[in-house]
Amino acid sequence: MINEENKEVVADEAPVAKIDENLFASTLSLKSVKQEKNTKHIDSIEEIFIDSPSVNTSEKNMQSAWVKYAETLESNGRYNIASILRISTPILSKNSISYNVPNDTTRLEIEKEIISIQNFIREELKNNLKLIISVDKNIRKKFKYTTTEKYNALKEKNPKIEKLKNMFKLSI
Numbered sequence: 001m002i003n004e005e006n007k008e009v010v011a012d013e014a015p016v017a018k019i020d021e022n023l024f025a026s027t028l029s030l031k032s033v034k035q036e037k038n039t040k041h042i043d044s045i046e047e048i049f050i051d052s053p054s055v056n057t058s059e060k061n062m063q064s065a066w067v068k069y070a071e072t073l074e075s076n077g078r079y080n081i082a083s084i085l086r087i088s089t090p091i092l093s094k095n096s097i098s099y100n101v102p103n104d105t106t107r108l109e110i111e112k113e114i115i116s117i118q119n120f121i122r123e124e125l126k127n128n129l130k131l132i133i134s135v136d137k138n139i140r141k142k143f144k145y146t147t148t149e150k151y152n153a154l155k156e157k158n159p160k161i162e163k164l165k166n167m168f169k170l171s172i
Helices: 029-039 061-076 079-084 104-125 137-142 149-157 160-167
Strands: 098-099 130-135
Touching: 061 079, 061 104, 079 104, 104 130, 130 160, 149 160
Parallel strands: 098 130
Antiparallel strands: none
C-alpha cells in the first residue's frame, strides 16, 4: 500500500549544462605525441668550429671571455650556472681550457652547458679550444662558511676592518 498523495512528480526534462563557447578543447592526440617525438628539440645546440683559428690566445683573454659568458648567463636569469662558472678560475693549456669544480653535481651541471660555453669562447677568441672539467675536492676549502671565516678573510683584504670593529665595539 503506497500512499499516492506523497508521490512527487519528476519532470521529464533533465537539466542541460551551459557550455562556455570561449573554452577550447584539448587537441592532444597520440599522433601529435608521436610527431613530437620525431622532431628535434630546440635546446639541442650544434658545436661550432672556427675555420682558421688564431694561435695568439692568452690566458687573460680566455678568462675575460669566461667572465663575459657568466655575465651573459646572469643577465638572462640563469644564476645557477653563472655562479658555477665563478667557483674557480679556468686555466688555459695548449688547445684546451681546464676547469675544476668541487663535486660531481657541479660537473654535471657544466657538462649540460659545455657546448654553449665552448661555442661562446671559440667565437670570442677565434680558436677551437676544448673545455675539460675535473672534480677537485680541495676547492671546498676556499669557501668561507662561518662568520669568523668570513671576517678573517675580510680582515686579510683590509686590516682596517679590525680597527672599525674595535671602534664600534662590534662582535662577530
